[in-house]
Amino acid sequence: MLISQQDIEGQLAPLLVDWYRQNARVLPFRTHSTPYRVWVSEIMLQQTRVAAALEHYNRFMQQLPTVQHLAECPEEKLMKLWEGLGYYSRARNLQKAAQVIVQQHGGELPADYKQLLELPGIGEYTAGAIASISFGLPVAAVDGNVLRVFARLYNDDSDILRPETKKEFTKRVLRCMPSDAAGDFNQAIMELGAVVCAPNGAPQCLACPVASICRGFAAGTASQLPVKTPPKARKIQPITVLLVQDEQGRYLIQKRPEKGLLAGLWQPPLLEEHVSPERAVDWLARQGLCAVYQKTGKTAKHIFSHIEWQMKALCLTASGNLQADQLLWATPEQLRTEYTLPNAFKAYKTTMTGEKVSKKPKNA
Template identity: 45%
Template sequence: MIPREIVQPLLGWFYENKRDLPWRREPSAYHVWLSEIMLQQTRVEAVKEYYSRFLDALPEIEDLAACPETRLLKLWEGLGYYNRVRNMQKAARTVVEHYGGALPPDYEQLLELPGIGSYTAGAVASIAFGIPRPAVDGNVLRVIARITENEEDILKQSVKTKTERELAEIMPKNAPGDFNQSLMELGALVCIPNGMAKCGACPLAELCLARKHDRVMELPKKAGKKQRRLEKRTVLLIQDGEDFAIRKREKKGLLAGMYEFPNLEGYKSQEEILEYVRELSCQPVRIQTLTQAKHIFSHVEWEMKGYRVLIEPREKRNTDGLLFVNKKETKGKYPIPAAFAAYRKYLEEDI
C-alpha cells in the first residue's frame, strides 16, 4: 500500500521546487490537455516552443476543431506521433458539438473523448477542475514502485490500475492537481530513471523502502520490450530548378497523411534509382549521393540512404503522385515528418 504519510512532505516540496512552466501559469482545461498530449514522449524544454506556437495559432478549442488538417499537422511538425493531434482535433469537434466548446468538468466524460486515456483525463480533471482523480504516468509509476519496493512489472495495466486505486484513497481533496503534479515533478527532477535517483534531495527519502534496502538501482521492474523492426529505405530529393518533389502518404498507417520525399523500400543502386525516376515521367540529369540517416519510431527503425536527383524541367509539374514545391513551402505549408529531417538541409544546397 502507498503510505498516506507521503502527501504533506510531497506537497511542501512541490510548492518550494516546482518549475515555472507556461501551462502552469494558466491551467485551463484546454491548456492542460494540450500540454499533456505534447509532453508524451517529448522533453519539457522542447515542448515549450511548440506549446506557445500552437496556442498562438489555435487559442481556443473551436479554433482547433476548425483547423485544416495540413495546417494542423504543420503546427505539430517535429513532435511526431501525429495521430495524437488528429485525435485532439476529433475530440475538439466533439467538445464543440456536445459541450459548447469547453471540455467537460467530469472525469468519465473526458475519458470518452478520442485520444484521452486515464492519465490525461486524470490530469485535466484534477489540475483544471480540482476533481480528485489520479494521473499515473511513467514518472509516477517509478516513484511509487520505489517508495513501496514493488517488484511488479510497471508496464502491466493491472499495476497501473492498482496504483491509480491506491493513490485515489490518499489524494488530498483540497489539492488533487497539485498532488498529481508533485508526483510527476518528483519523478522528473529527483526520482529519475535508470537508477540515478537524487535521494539526498528527496522529500520522501525516509519513507522510501527502495532507498532503505539499497534497491533504487533495481526498481522499477519492466518486462523486456519487443525489438524494433528494422527497415532499410532509399530517400530521393528530386529537384527541378528551385523546386523539389514531395508526395502525400496514405491516410492510414505510419505517418498517415503526411508529406514526404519520395522513397523506396530497401537500398537501391543508382541505376535502379534513375530508372524509378524515369518511371515518374522525369528525365534525370545528375545524381548525387547524400548522407545516411536513421530514424526510430516506437516499433520500427528506418535506416536510410539518400540521393538527390536533378531532372530536366517538367511541363506537367504535379503528376504521377508527385507535388513539386518550392523549398520555402516545405517550411511553411507542407508538413514533412522529422523522420526526413536529415535530408531537409540539402534543400538549401546547390547540386
C-alpha cells in the same frame, strides 16, 4: 527502520504537495492553466520532453488559443504547428476531440472523467490529469513517471508494464491522494518523477522530499527499480530517400498515405528498400519524370517505437510532367512554411529547406 503502508499513505501527500508548491518549475500551462491549455500540454508532453515542447506549445497557443480555433484549423497548418514533435496522430486526435467538444459540449471541456475519456485521443492518464488539475476531481493520472516513483516508494519489483501492476499502483495513488488537492498531488508526483526520482537508475534520493518514507531508498534498491519487461526487438527497414530537384531548385515531395506511420505528412519520395540509382531513375520515370542521377547523399537512421528506418539518399535532377497525385514540386520556402516534413527526415531538411533544424525533440 520499517516504513509501514500507513506511513506512506499518511505522509506522502503533505510532504509532496508542500515540496511541489515551493519548487515546481514555472511552466506556461501551470501559470495559466485553463482546461484547454492543460489538455494540449498533456498531449504534447506524452512523448516529448518539457524543454523540447515549450516552443511548440507557446506557438500552438498563440495560433490556436481556444478549442474553437483548434476545431477549425486547416489540417496543413495544424501539421505545421506540430512539426518536429512527432506522433502526428496526437495532433489529429486533438482536433477531432476539439470538434466533438464544440459540437457536444458548447466548446468547453467537460468536467467529468468519463466524458473526457470518451473524447478522441484522451486515455486514462490524460483524462485523469485534466480532471484533477483543471477541475479538482479526485482521480489518478498514472503514467510511466508515476509508476516509477511508486515502484521505488513501495520497493515493489512488479513489472510496471503489466496491466495488473498499473491497476494496483493506481489504487495506491488514490489511497494517498488528498481530497482537497488532487491536481497538485498528481502534478507533484509527475514533477518528482521528472526532476528528482528520474529514470534510468538515477534517482536523487538525497534531495528527495519523500526520502524519509521511501522503502526503495531505505533498502538501497531504488536505482534497480522499476522492473520492466524488455521491449521486443525493432524491425529494421532499409529505405532509399530520393532527393530530386528540378531546374528551378524545387524538391519533389510525396504525401504519405492517410493511414499508418506518419499518416498524411510530406516526405521526399522514398522506396522501402535500398535501391541502385538505376532503379531510382526507373521509379521516377514511372511517375512521368526523366531523371539523372547526380550523387549519393547522406545516410541516416530514425527510430520509431516499433521500427527503425535505415536511410540512404540518392540525389537526382529531373524534369517532365508528374503523373502521380501524391507527388508535387515544392520550393525551399514552401518546405519551411507550408509543408510538414517530419523529423524522421531531419538529416535531409537542411538541404531541402535551406535552414538549420533544431535538435531538440528526439522522437519526432
